[in-house]
Amino acid sequence: MKRTPALILGCAVLGACAFAPDGKPPVMPQPAHYGALPQAESSVTAEGASQRFVAGAKPVPAWWKLYRSDALNALVDEGLRGSPNLAAVDKSLLAAREQLRAQVGSSLLPSVDAGGQVARQRGLGVPNFGPPTALYNLFVGQIQAQYTFDLFGAARFENASLAAQVDNQAFQLDAARRALAANIVTGAIGAAALHAQIDVTERLVALASDDALDAERRYALGSASRADMLNAQQNAASLASQLPGLRAQWLATRHALAVLLGRTPDRAPDDLDLASLTVPSDVPVVLPSELLQTRPDIQAADAALKAAAAQVGVATAQLFPSLSISASMGKGGFNWPTALSGAGALWSVGASLSQPIFHGGALLAQRRAAIATYDAAVEQYKQTVLAAFQNVANTLASLDNDSEALAFADTASRAARDASADAAARVRLGAIPPRAARGSEQQYLNARLSAIRASSARMSDTAALFQAMGSPIASGTNVSQAGNGTLK
Template sequence: MATAFPRRTGVCLALLLLSGCAVGPNFHQPAAPADAAYANVPADGRTVVEADIPGDWWSLFKSPAIDALVRRSLAANPDLAAARAALRQSQELAAADHGAYLPSVDVAASTSRARNPNVLASPLQSNQNLYTLHTGQLNVGYQLDLFGGVRRQAESSSAAAEAQRFQMEAAYLTLTSNIVTAAITEASLRAQIATTRNSITAQTQILQIMRGRQRLGDAAEADVAAQRVLLAQTEQSLPGLLRQLAQQRDLIAALTGQMPDAQQPDIDFAQLSLPQSLPISLPAQLVDQRPDVRAAAANLHAAAAQVGVAIAARLPAITLSGSVGGASTDFASLLAHGNILWSIVGGLTAPIFDGGTLRHRQHAAEAAYDEAKAQYRSAVLAAFQNVSDTLAAIITDRDALKTAEQAKRAASASVTIARGQARLGAIAPLQLLNAEQAYWQTDLTLQQARAAVYSDSAALFQAMGGGWWHRNDVVAG
């Protein structure tokens, strides 16, 4: 008897040591690719390498109207609300799986009225055949996590919640980027509509002059016809711009959680400022800043843990359970000393034959793990492609904007000269109108080029991750 206690202690310690292991691959956060780099980095003073991104990056456009739209969309957009609800759901499911670490405790109570036939012995000590039996007991159950199946499941659920968190961040970033881009597009369309109307006015005046000259025999029919075609083409472009403006306002209403007929502020380019500097994070930081890459990493973590769950399902499992309570025909004496009942049960289960079901489930989990690895790699490559594409657009669109600004300055100078000559009678009014028409055409091109550069700036903030790590609500969602 002297060795019984140490032997039992040794068995308990062995079980505790076994419960500290967990089968399956241990997840490690993937590092940034060693050869990570961007292409097409602008060599100018407006792009700042290794600069941080503010959480409210849209405020850099210095537009109260955009700030108001973003606030409204964050409060009322249904897609973002759905993403937040999905995050709460995944967090609660993760918390539920973590509850499996602890024993389960429940209480049961019953009352039964029964009568035994005379040919059967009464189950009661009093030998009464007609009786009421009250029973109550407390049940405790616990599964020893010998091979870490429970822990791996909780780990997988936590990783799934982490993936949902970053999916919510991606939805947040996409929403704010869409709002800013939509506002820029609306401002551009308003400027293009105003320019087109001015161009139509100038072309109409030119056509009227040419018709007058035709009546005097000073202009050919072909020249008048060509001017009519030019005017018709310009007029034809106006309804399309008006349609785009209406659709853009409908889009903004939907993004802000409103019906299309809701009142919205008009967005004009005069209300916008181009950010003075654009941040470019170091390539090694991009994988930590992009919500889509972080979500892919979390999905990889969840898939790795599921391999452990599948392996543990093929190994033995030990369960412990116990109950204590009482039974009596008199409720008042339910827990009297003689009426106490209790039991302690230990169980061991181990799969022997299941037709290969558990083995194939393990192989499926391993295949899902390989799939998650490839998807993470794809997300990283897409992130660097996205940044490089945006930087290339910034370079080309800035060049296009400079060219458009030069063209407008030249056209403006031409109009100024033409007006001076017209006052002196050195040129005909038609030549002045032609110069004004050329000016409006260059102005239309300038508005389009300006919108592209503004949109590129918003796209770069989005490509760099949007500064979600600076927001106070980033963890709670």
């Protein structure tokens, strides 16, 4: 207790300059390039298209329109308008903003209340003075006002902390909108790719079944061994066993896409034609220094940092005096005429000053806890920035390798297609048996499966890169804009 005044005086001297940290995010290292290897200026050409990585470019609003698909654009627009999850986050943000307004109004402005009382009471009398009991009526009506001066900024810091928390929710809403758009694009691409794989696999199963039937006939004629027949049957059954899993995955993807759009699964949208989608040719690569301003997760971490800094100010201000004033005026009496007359006038004016002296070390412990929470928020901000750099680096690397894999798969697919066409022509000339043409077509279809997977991976990773760069969502949706909670 003897040390408490000295501690308060020390806090006053230090707090005169700053009751709380300034809340500015720490300076982060700026990498020369995102990944372990320098980023190439463009990807290899695959399926006749090459992607150019534009360093220093700004994020692209409504980036999904670069796929040049009206059907895809309609799906994204529907999802941004009709997603219940997005609407719930938006309503939570509106509630947080109203709570902020309530907090500001209650802490910075005086409160005025009107009250009234009507009662009939029985009081005990005083022995030897009057009757033993007293029955009387009481009528009181008054207006009360109270105001607490924010001498050391406790209310201001509390309001700033709540405003930063509102900003944090606003940036989370922005992140949810961007994630929803990316998920709809990748979901539509995934469903289209799975549909195409199912079509190719069904043709493979048909060819394998023809091979098995041909092997049975040749075994019956003695021109094929029993092992050849069994191997053909096993191959047909193995290929057929892949179809149920593909169909289940395809339906699950369509159901998930329907829910993203705000539909029931039975109203899942029709699949897009994968070949109708155009891979975006120019992809922006935002500078690492600008990424801090374009990614909503980094902005949310920044807002959390400011909220934690303001809480340090709240905990510090609680160590200092608090001054409140109150006043009331009204009418009162033991009957209506008296209460309404001049004799029934009631009023009071008062002030109270409170200075914490001893709270068992609770106030200082709360301040130390607030400082530790702020230090944790600083480290969480650093981790968020590093994770964002890692996310961009991984997406760039995946996209670059997707193009290379697609180039090889496309080359193999075209070569296998030409070989299959040659084999079919030779069958028509009678130079080779039909089963040789089926084998050639199977090789082409297997190469085609690889090309479909590589193509969908490049398109999906392109969408992931747009999201990783913090590409904004174009205005015009029915959700709130981020970053409107900060107090000025």
